[in-house]
Amino acid sequence: MKTVYKKPACLGVRKRNSFCPGCMHSIASRLVAEVLEEMDLVDNSVMIAGIGCGGNASFGYIDMDVGKAPHGRACALASAYKRCNPDELVFTYQGDGDLAAIGFAETMHAANRGENFSVIFINNALYGMTGGQLAPTTLEGMVTTTSPAGRGNNGEGYPMNVCELINCFKAPAYIARGTCTDPKNVRKTKEYIRKAFQNQLDGKGFSIVEIVSACPSDWHMSPKQCIDFINEKMLPEYPLGEFRSR
């Protein structure tokens, strides 16, 4: 029988992932592995991973070179690494707590400078690894461990739309938001990742792909309920599509 779809050879070689069942980090990191392999970039790329469950993606799930940037500094490290190694593909892999809270300044300044690397941004609307605290991306009214009355009822402000913010800058080359709720969206998100990487190879500058994702453990939902929640609640706040493609 002819194999038409298989696991990327670079995935799960050194270590199997430890993501919870239904966690979209597993789909997102697989898509990254697929694109790297299809573009023949596995041996000429560096992933700069941050903290949290997203940061665990640096622990060898993809058999490639990795850098670890604790405490939100992934975009700063990626800027420096790419400037010193312009011939390598460099991308960060970050959650929303990492990128939009602790690492907000680094992300925005790297985007505004038009640094020539790519960002894979996993937006699951809270801090996953540490037990589900409020993130800048938490939805209005959403209950988290640090917004027990629902976001907005105790001075927590409003959801932060990272792609839209970055779209205010002149320099970025590619900005897109996808999700992984069904095969059509998975394919689209993969295409966004491919375009972001190609933009970087073409020297066009900063690219970001946000992936609206599920955290079943801290949302206290089944994987199926998570998909419904994304479709009904997350996507109206975080619309999908390409914001900019140069």
Ligand SMILES: Cc1ncc(C[n+]2csc(CCOP(=O)(O)OP(=O)(O)O)c2C)c(N)n1
């Ligand atoms: C400066 C700093 N404060 C707090 C922490 C503790 N910490 C580790 S993971 C994490 C949450 C990460 O959440 P997110 O980036 O959304 O990633 P996820 O786990 O959802 O993938 C925090 C706050 C830290 N590592 N650094």
Ligand code: SF4
């Ligand atoms: S805690 Fe959430 S983000 Fe972390 S692995 Fe589990 S489902 Fe994924």
